[in-house]
Amino acid sequence: MKKNEINIKNRKRETICFPESTLPRVVVIGGGFAGLAIVEKLKGKPVQVVLIDKNNFYQFQPLFYQVATSGLEPDSIVFPFRKQIGRSKNIIFRLAEVMEIKTEENIVVTNKGTISYDYLVLATGSTTNFFGMENVEQNSLGMKDIRDSLNIRHMMLQNLEQAAITCDDKERDALTNFVIVGGGPAGVEMAGALAEFCKYILPKDYPEYPASIMKIYLLEAVDELLVTMSDNASTKTLSYLKALHVHVLLNESVVDYDGEVVKTKSGKEIYARNLIWTAGVKGQLPKGIGNQSITRGNRLITNEHLLVEGYKNVFAIGDLAAQISSDTPRGHPQVAQVAIQQGRFLAKTVMEIIEQKKPLTKHFIYKDKGSLATVGKRRAVADLGKLKFSGYTAWLLWSLVHLMSISGFRNKLLVGMNWAISYFSYDKSNRLIIRNFKRKL
Amino acid sequence: MKKNEINIKNRKRETICFPESTLPRVVVIGGGFAGLAIVEKLKGKPVQVVLIDKNNFYQFQPLFYQVATSGLEPDSIVFPFRKQIGRSKNIIFRLAEVMEIKTEENIVVTNKGTISYDYLVLATGSTTNFFGMENVEQNSLGMKDIRDSLNIRHMMLQNLEQAAITCDDKERDALTNFVIVGGGPAGVEMAGALAEFCKYILPKDYPEYPASIMKIYLLEAVDELLVTMSDNASTKTLSYLKALHVHVLLNESVVDYDGEVVKTKSGKEIYARNLIWTAGVKGQLPKGIGNQSITRGNRLITNEHLLVEGYKNVFAIGDLAAQISSDTPRGHPQVAQVAIQQGRFLAKTVMEIIEQKKPLTKHFIYKDKGSLATVGKRRAVADLGKLKFSGYTAWLLWSLVHLMSISGFRNKLLVGMNWAISYFSYDKSNRLIIRNFKRKL
Numbered sequence: 001m002k003k004n005e006i007n008i009k010n011r012k013r014e015t016i017c018f019p020e021s022t023l024p025r026v027v028v029i030g031g032g033f034a035g036l037a038i039v040e041k042l043k044g045k046p047v048q049v050v051l052i053d054k055n056n057f058y059q060f061q062p063l064f065y066q067v068a069t070s071g072l073e074p075d076s077i078v079f080p081f082r083k084q085i086g087r088s089k090n091i092i093f094r095l096a097e098v099m100e101i102k103t104e105e106n107i108v109v110t111n112k113g114t115i116s117y118d119y120l121v122l123a124t125g126s127t128t129n130f131f132g133m134e135n136v137e138q139n140s141l142g143m144k145d146i147r148d149s150l151n152i153r154h155m156m157l158q159n160l161e162q163a164a165i166t167c168d169d170k171e172r173d174a175l176t177n178f179v180i181v182g183g184g185p186a187g188v189e190m191a192g193a194l195a196e197f198c199k200y201i202l203p204k205d206y207p208e209y210p211a212s213i214m215k216i217y218l219l220e221a222v223d224e225l226l227v228t229m230s231d232n233a234s235t236k237t238l239s240y241l242k243a244l245h246v247h248v249l250l251n252e253s254v255v256d257y258d259g260e261v262v263k264t265k266s267g268k269e270i271y272a273r274n275l276i277w278t279a280g281v282k283g284q285l286p287k288g289i290g291n292q293s294i295t296r297g298n299r300l301i302t303n304e305h306l307l308v309e310g311y312k313n314v315f316a317i318g319d320l321a322a323q324i325s326s327d328t329p330r331g332h333p334q335v336a337q338v339a340i341q342q343g344r345f346l347a348k349t350v351m352e353i354i355e356q357k358k359p360l361t362k363h364f365i366y367k368d369k370g371s372l373a374t375v376g377k378r379r380a381v382a383d384l385g386k387l388k389f390s391g392y393t394a395w396l397l398w399s400l401v402h403l404m405s406i407s408g409f410r411n412k413l414l415v416g417m418n419w420a421i422s423y424f425s426y427d428k429s430n431r432l433i434i435r436n437f438k439r440k441l
Numbered sequence: 442m443k444k445n446e447i448n449i450k451n452r453k454r455e456t457i458c459f460p461e462s463t464l465p466r467v468v469v470i471g472g473g474f475a476g477l478a479i480v481e482k483l484k485g486k487p488v489q490v491v492l493i494d495k496n497n498f499y500q501f502q503p504l505f506y507q508v509a510t511s512g513l514e515p516d517s518i519v520f521p522f523r524k525q526i527g528r529s530k531n532i533i534f535r536l537a538e539v540m541e542i543k544t545e546e547n548i549v550v551t552n553k554g555t556i557s558y559d560y561l562v563l564a565t566g567s568t569t570n571f572f573g574m575e576n577v578e579q580n581s582l583g584m585k586d587i588r589d590s591l592n593i594r595h596m597m598l599q600n601l602e603q604a605a606i607t608c609d610d611k612e613r614d615a616l617t618n619f620v621i622v623g624g625g626p627a628g629v630e631m632a633g634a635l636a637e638f639c640k641y642i643l644p645k646d647y648p649e650y651p652a653s654i655m656k657i658y659l660l661e662a663v664d665e666l667l668v669t670m671s672d673n674a675s676t677k678t679l680s681y682l683k684a685l686h687v688h689v690l691l692n693e694s695v696v697d698y699d700g701e702v703v704k705t706k707s708g709k710e711i712y713a714r715n716l717i718w719t720a721g722v723k724g725q726l727p728k729g730i731g732n733q734s735i736t737r738g739n740r741l742i743t744n745e746h747l748l749v750e751g752y753k754n755v756f757a758i759g760d761l762a763a764q765i766s767s768d769t770p771r772g773h774p775q776v777a778q779v780a781i782q783q784g785r786f787l788a789k790t791v792m793e794i795i796e797q798k799k800p801l802t803k804h805f806i807y808k809d810k811g812s813l814a815t816v817g818k819r820r821a822v823a824d825l826g827k828l829k830f831s832g833y834t835a836w837l838l839w840s841l842v843h844l845m846s847i848s849g850f851r852n853k854l855l856v857g858m859n860w861a862i863s864y865f866s867y868d869k870s871n872r873l874i875i876r877n878f879k880r881k882l
Contacts, residue, residue, distance in 0.1 A: 017608040019649055075514045080872045082646040095602040112606050161497060161536040165553050167458040205523040208460055410862060421851060431521045
């Protein structure tokens with residue numbers, strides 16, 4: 001059988017409807033930074049690209065903490081795939097949840113039916129890692145999905161409302177205490193935003209309370225914040241957070257949490273109804289990939305062309321991929337920049353394979369453009385190669401980079417407008433509890 | 442016992458926490474147009490006002506259909522009570538759901554505890570009336586809450602996505618057919634907005650479909666649309682909808698719906714997975730009010746001072762109230778204008794009662810400022826007293842009136858900006874399915 005005939009035979013096995021095409025098909029699972037990058041680059045190319053995602057929108061993760069703290073509304077930082085894809089005839093979006101991959105049959109099984117592929121790109125990203133602590137997982141909230149951010153917001157606002165209702169002082173303290181676990185960018189930015197909420201919003205919205213009622217704790221397991229950034233960034237961040245009255249506990253981690261009392265490694269007990277977990281991630285791997293391809297952190301081992309070990313037509317990019325080499329013994333860092341660069345790289349590689357340009361010459365090499373993190377308004381830290389700086393300039397750069405990275409003119413406008421209003425008025429977006437927060441939605 | 446001592450005795454029975462005060466207390470249940478109007482007017486007056494609502498936000502109902510059709514995001518048309526109340530010391534908001542009223546003890550029982558009152562204002566509004574048709578209720582969606590609007594949006598977008606997946610033509614038709622029941626302003630405006638979605642958005646987002654795939658039916662039980670408006674308005678609206686390819690069925694109503702087939706009174710069967718019900722409302726009455734006070738449509742009979750029949754300190758305003766008199770044998774129409782005017786009127790009356798100005802001289806008289814309804818972009822109908830007109834001018838007036846009525850500068854800006862973008866680009870807000878739609882959430 002010729003290649004085309006194989007394609008057609010595969011197609012006959014699928015149950016989800018597609019426009020007819022004899023082009024080779026690349027199925028991309030997951031439309032995050034990595035998935036969307038490859039899809040964008042394959043627009044107009046002689047392949048049929050099928051993007052599968054369980055959401056109909058792409059999420060801009062770096063600003064989740066602003067949605068969680070009512071600084072932005074979700075529609076400002078999520079963007080529908082169908083708008084992004086536009087009228088590109090060779091890109092097809094299918095809203096479905098992947099249940100399993102049958103690599104021997106080249107078939108993806110979803111909750112809506114089956115889809116066949118010629119080349120498969122796994123870009124399913126990572127999810128919160130609670131390292132097996134079930135109590136913590138059940139009673140705290142991660143921040144890896146826009147729904148997580150909304151849950152944090154609803155938890156926070158509902159608990160603040162409940163604090164106004166209760167006559168019990170200890171209960172009120174627990175309702176207004178916040179513990180953030182993990183001193184990486186997500187935890188630091190969340191702590192900064194919460195501290196500003198406490199400083200500027202709380203006295204306006206809840207004049208009944210003393211301003212000091214809300215306490216914010218940030219726990220980090222090692223002896224510095226932002227461990228992947230420079231010493232300068234770590235030290236500055238610590239002083240910024242202290243100035244905002246955040247209680248930073250270094251060399252400290254959570255060992256148990258029942259929804260009321262946070263128990264720490266050093267034996268501390270903190271009464272808090274609000275625990276936000278940003279202390280780790282693990283690969284989000286669909287069923288059906290052999291164990292031999294999986295490495296620590298539930299990531300997939302790939303070669304320098306991002307081909308998953310043990311497969312001939314299955315690739316992995318983004319947080320899920322671990323390109324193990326002497327330079328990167330644990331794979332690349334799980335950050336947006338790597339994901340985007342891998343997505344773009346793989347688009348070229350896949351086209352080379354399809355066009356049978358052999359041998360593949362180029363290897364994926366990550367170009368680190370630097371790191372930024374912000375602590376509230378007007379304060380940020382930046383490491384750009386050898387250039388390390390902080391303060392207002394870093395914050396302006398942070399704002400600019402994030403605004404430019406958001407998809408779509410409308411979203412840029414919304415975010416820019418909200419930031420401008422918030423810059424001058426110190427007020428934030430509407431604080432709405434549209435969906436009631438319940439543990440484990 | 443003196444009046445003040447009674448207040449204090451009452452306070453001791455409550456379990457929800459309040460700042461101490463010896464002022465007489467007015468408890469307002471429900472922060473819709475009516476409830477918010479009275480609260481606003483009582484700002485700074487010598488009374489303690491407690492606003493209870495199950496949401497932490499006020500909803501601008503007239504634009505629900507735009508949220509449902511992805512024209513606006515929910516945060517544009519809902520506004521948090523705490524922002525609205527601001528720092529007014531005599532107004533207190535409590536997020537709670539009312540379970541029962543104990544009128545003999547002057548106590549409101551909520552899911553968070555009890556609250557005592559000296560004067561009670563019921564402003565709980567109305568909810569969708571399915572007239573006892575359980576099948577219809579279970580399988581269709583009303584539009585009386587912002588969550589209803591989001592449910593409609595999610596149902597619609599999920600069904601459009603599912604239509605792309607299915608290979609079965611009949612199933613695809615059912616997924617893309619929409620039936621709207623009720624030819625009042627809500628139904629007409631919804632039909633117009635859906636028709637525009639179909640005309641401008643569908644071909645962009647779903648180039649796989651023929652544009653004709655989405656069919657919209659509007660069913661009205663009597664022989665004209667917008668029955669409360671002028672003949673001119675009714676006729677114009679009908680022609681506008683026909684121009685947008687909406688199938689308007691007059692003298693037609695739904696008798697059964699199983700989620701797939703809409704059965705009508707005249708014997709028609711329409712395959713449709715999407716049924717939106719705007720055909721009736723009924724008063725949303727908390728438990729504990731005596732049957733003698735309840736009239737048709739589950740509304741409360743009030744006198745000309747809006748005092749509920751059979752009570753001395755319980756008032757009703759807005760959709761829930763039916764002020765029965767020779768001029769208004771069935772009470773006033775259940776519209777925003779009546780609610781706002783009643784709220785403002787009652788603020789004065791309650792203060793007169795508290796200040797013991799006897800006898801109460803003023804009666805509530807409704808001043809009808811006219812009606813407006815819009816059918817898609819650039820087309821609307823207006824009845825302003827004897828002045829009846831339609832078309833572009835009416836649409837400009839409609840836009841202006843609605844924009845001015847929305848609370849808060851930020852919301853006005855958001856809505857205005859969205860409308861402007863949509864006016865020029867024919868595109869709409871982000872079409873997101875953030876919460877999965879499931880029947881009966």
